[in-house]
Amino acid sequence: MTEIGTARIRLHILTPVNIGCDDVYDPTTFRVNRQSKKLIIFDPVEFIKRLPEEERKRLYEICSEGTVASILKLYQFINKHDIDGREIEVTEGFIKHFHEILGLSIKDRNLKNKINQFAIYRTAYNPYTQSPVIPGSSLKGALRTGYISSLAKENEIKNYWESRGLNAKNKKVIYNKLKTKDHNIALELERTLLKGSFSTDPFSLLKVSDLNSVNEVSTRIIYAINRKKDGGRASGPYQILETIKEGSVFEGTITLFKPINSRGVRHTFELEELLRKVHGFFARRINEEVKVINNLGLKHRGAIQANSLFKERFKKDAFLIRIGRHSGAESVTIEGNRLIKVNKGNFNEYLDHATTIYLASDEPRPKNTDQLIPLGWTVVEVVE
Numbered sequence: 001m002t003e004i005g006t007a008r009i010r011l012h013i014l015t016p017v018n019i020g021c022d023d024v025y026d027p028t029t030f031r032v033n034r035q036s037k038k039l040i041i042f043d044p045v046e047f048i049k050r051l052p053e054e055e056r057k058r059l060y061e062i063c064s065e066g067t068v069a070s071i072l073k074l075y076q077f078i079n080k081h082d083i084d085g086r087e088i089e090v091t092e093g094f095i096k097h098f099h100e101i102l103g104l105s106i107k108d109r110n111l112k113n114k115i116n117q118f119a120i121y122r123t124a125y126n127p128y129t130q131s132p133v134i135p136g137s138s139l140k141g142a143l144r145t146g147y148i149s150s151l152a153k154e155n156e157i158k159n160y161w162e163s164r165g166l167n168a169k170n171k172k173v174i175y176n177k178l179k180t181k182d183h184n185i186a187l188e189l190e191r192t193l194l195k196g197s198f199s200t201d202p203f204s205l206l207k208v209s210d211l212n213s214v215n216e217v218s219t220r221i222i223y224a225i226n227r228k229k230d231g232g233r234a235s236g237p238y239q240i241l242e243t244i245k246e247g248s249v250f251e252g253t254i255t256l257f258k259p260i261n262s263r264g265v266r267h268t269f270e271l272e273e274l275l276r277k278v279h280g281f282f283a284r285r286i287n288e289e290v291k292v293i294n295n296l297g298l299k300h301r302g303a304i305q306a307n308s309l310f311k312e313r314f315k316k317d318a319f320l321i322r323i324g325r326h327s328g329a330e331s332v333t334i335e336g337n338r339l340i341k342v343n344k345g346n347f348n349e350y351l352d353h354a355t356t357i358y359l360a361s362d363e364p365r366p367k368n369t370d371q372l373i374p375l376g377w378t379v380v381e382v383v384e
Contacts, residue, residue, distance in 0.1 A: 296372075
């Protein structure tokens with residue numbers, strides 16, 4: 001393949017971002033410093049080496065019990081020791097919650113559930129430096145969704161399944177057909193719009209590097225809590241996430257290649273065209289979300305930051321994009337062709353929009369909701 005062009009980009013974090021990976025922090029690998037409000041991630045091997053003989057014997061006794069109660073004892077044992085390690089900022093709400101866990105009775109009926117729910121989902125990181133990274137695959141996925149969705153809007157393709165002979169009234173069947181392996185209508189729509197698949201898909205010509213930090217990037221532990229868009233409290237459980245803090249900046253490259261004649265790529269695009277279409281999609285999403293956030297009596301800090309820093313540069317060298325966990329169903333599905341399953345208790349509804357939104361919170365059950373923030377909003381800046 002011949003390179004058409006490479007753009008050096010910077011990704012500006014506007015609201016907390018968590019890029020899912022397979023790792024979690026659990027209380028057997030950290031302690032909490034209440035004074036500094038830091039989570040201390042330590043090396044378990046080094047921790048054991050430095051323990052006095054009697055303390056090491058006590059640790060082995062706890063670990064050999066192999067019960068749920070012994071896990072709680074282990075948490076309590078660890079947090080009695082002063083251990084050095086990598087530090088992550090935590091909230092006062094997290095500290096309070098953690099000490100509630102430490103104070104649980106081993107006879108608590110819900111001990112297992114409460115312990116299991118206390119895992120912290122780590123954000124993607126460089127395994128050598130332990131620093132947060134933005135995987136190129138995550139950014140490329142968002143670029144793809146934004147571009148395809150804009151194509152669907154431009155071509156006025158709505159409810160694509162109707163053209164495939166599916167009865168619009170039976171939304172459960174349509175929902176299953178959108179996702180099933182054997183007859184994936186959503187995938188079929190993508191292939192139709194892009195005029196190809198696999199090696200003939202134009203996105204096979206797009207390479208997005210992993211993005212590394214250009215400033216001192218720090219992370220923060222927050223709660224992702226679910227709220228109904230109409231103002232009610234959703235029933236979904238909270239999640240504890242390590243998030244990249246607002247103001248962080250990452251840098252990488254986007255490279256577009258020219259197809260070899262034999263590859264048969266029928267739909268091509270320029271980098272500028274790609275980014276403009278993607279911006280259009282995510283600009284519509286953030287405008288919709290601003291209305292939801294305002295309806296909840298909040299201010300959309302992501303939109304405020306975006307307009308403050310980049311408004312005059314949008315669609316020139318700055319482009320909105322949303323990445324990471326809890327970006328919202330509307331940001332990861334094709335506009336005008338989405339069905340989202342909404343649990344109504346005794347039955348499910350299938351709508352073109354989600355009825356709930358995840359927001360970043362300092363506490364698992366906040367009484368004051370003024371500071372709740374949407375997750376995942378960023379701006380791609382083309383540097384050169």
